[in-house]
Amino acid sequence: xxxxxxxxxxxxxxxxxxxxxxxxxxxxxxxxxxxxxxxxxxxxxxxxxxxxxxxxxxxxxxxxxxxxxxxxxxxxxxxxxxxxxxxxxxxxxxxxxxxxxxxxxxxxxxxxxxxxxxxxxxxxxxxxxxxxxxxxxxxxxxxxxxxxxxxxxxxxxxxxxxxxxxxxxxxxxxxxxxxxxxxxxxxxxxxxxxxxxxxxxxxxxxxxxxxxxxxxxxxxxxxxxxxxxxx
Amino acid sequence: xxxxxxxxxxxxxxxxxxxxxxxxxxxxxxxxxxxxxxxxxxxxxxxxxxxxxxxxxxxxxxxxxxxxxxxxxxxxxxxxxxxxxxxxxxxxxxxxx
Numbered sequence: 001x002x003x004x005x006x007x008x009x010x011x012x013x014x015x016x017x018x019x020x021x022x023x024x025x026x027x028x029x030x031x032x033x034x035x036x037x038x039x040x041x042x043x044x045x046x047x048x049x050x051x052x053x054x055x056x057x058x059x060x061x062x063x064x065x066x067x068x069x070x071x072x073x074x075x076x077x078x079x080x081x082x083x084x085x086x087x088x089x090x091x092x093x094x095x096x097x098x099x100x101x102x103x104x105x106x107x108x109x110x111x112x113x114x115x116x117x118x119x120x121x122x123x124x125x126x127x128x129x130x131x132x133x134x135x136x137x138x139x140x141x142x143x144x145x146x147x148x149x150x151x152x153x154x155x156x157x158x159x160x161x162x163x164x165x166x167x168x169x170x171x172x173x174x175x176x177x178x179x180x181x182x183x184x185x186x187x188x189x190x191x192x193x194x195x196x197x198x199x200x201x202x203x204x205x206x207x208x209x210x211x212x213x214x215x216x217x218x219x220x221x222x223x224x225x226x227x228x229x230x231x
Numbered sequence: 232x233x234x235x236x237x238x239x240x241x242x243x244x245x246x247x248x249x250x251x252x253x254x255x256x257x258x259x260x261x262x263x264x265x266x267x268x269x270x271x272x273x274x275x276x277x278x279x280x281x282x283x284x285x286x287x288x289x290x291x292x293x294x295x296x297x298x299x300x301x302x303x304x305x306x307x308x309x310x311x312x313x314x315x316x317x318x319x320x321x322x323x324x325x326x327x328x
């Protein structure tokens with residue numbers, strides 16, 4: 001679903017670049033909050049425990065260090081998995097988007113950053129997905145795919161109480177919704193009328209989404225993923 | 232905890248380097264729609280020459296070309312995210328500024 005340059009007009013691509021930058025900075029600040037702890041250090045202290053001129057500094061926690069490693073691994077996995085296009089119906093293929101998978105494993109904002117990093121490398125290094133369309137692709141697959149998909153997953157998980165069915169449905173939904181939004185962007189750009197592009201995009205991605213759900217569930221099983229209920 | 236992720240990293244490299252050879256070469260969902268609806272020709276060429284366009288490493292063997300591109304891409308994504316993490320979330324923020 002990587003939009004090349006030219007499909008979207010400059011107004012649409014431009015606004016989506018601005019939106020993507022906004023979401024990226026929001027994601028960075030949300031992820032940062034979880035990575036640091038405030039540590040009070042006394043500049044002067046007596047053996048009795050009295051402290052003078054103490055300052056608080058933020059310190060990267062071992063959780064943060066660990067999470068960065070996991071983000072890099074999930075990014076590498078999503079990139080690799082996206083290379084494997086699977087056949088859907090005759091003459092059409094699909095591949096994992098990985099938004100819901102990354103978000104379930106890492107949380108919505110870290111998941112979104114990982115997808116954005118994958119999309120940036122794919123565009124800048126492999127010319128997969130346009131440069132001007134990178135904002136649109138980050139919105140569709142990162143923001144809608146990972147953040148939107150994550151909240152769909154949480155909504156479903158609270159009701160079904162089972163990780164795998166909730167993940168499968170959310171993964172499927174994230175692909176169909178991302179494809180539908182892509183159709184809207186195409187129609188706003190005047191490339192194709194909404195009815196045509198919407199039915200075609202949602203239709204084919206309803207099938208591709210099944211693959212998304214399957215791969216997402218397989219990876220979660222492989223990692224023996226369990227939900228902590230404290231979120 | 233991290234052990235599982237080390238396995239996931241190894242699987243990622245296997246997929247990027249080997250499983251990627253079995254990828255379908257059919258157009259993806261969006262490309263197919265663009266072909267069917269006749270707006271595929273509105274796609275523009277990428278604005279500059281990228282390192283490995285179309286996931287092809289410049290060697291004569293097409294399998295090797297894909298395997299190398301997949302492996303390099305997987306490694307690059309891994310390193311870029313680690314590097315971005317070091318820059319965005321430095322261990323001692325403010326120490327360098």
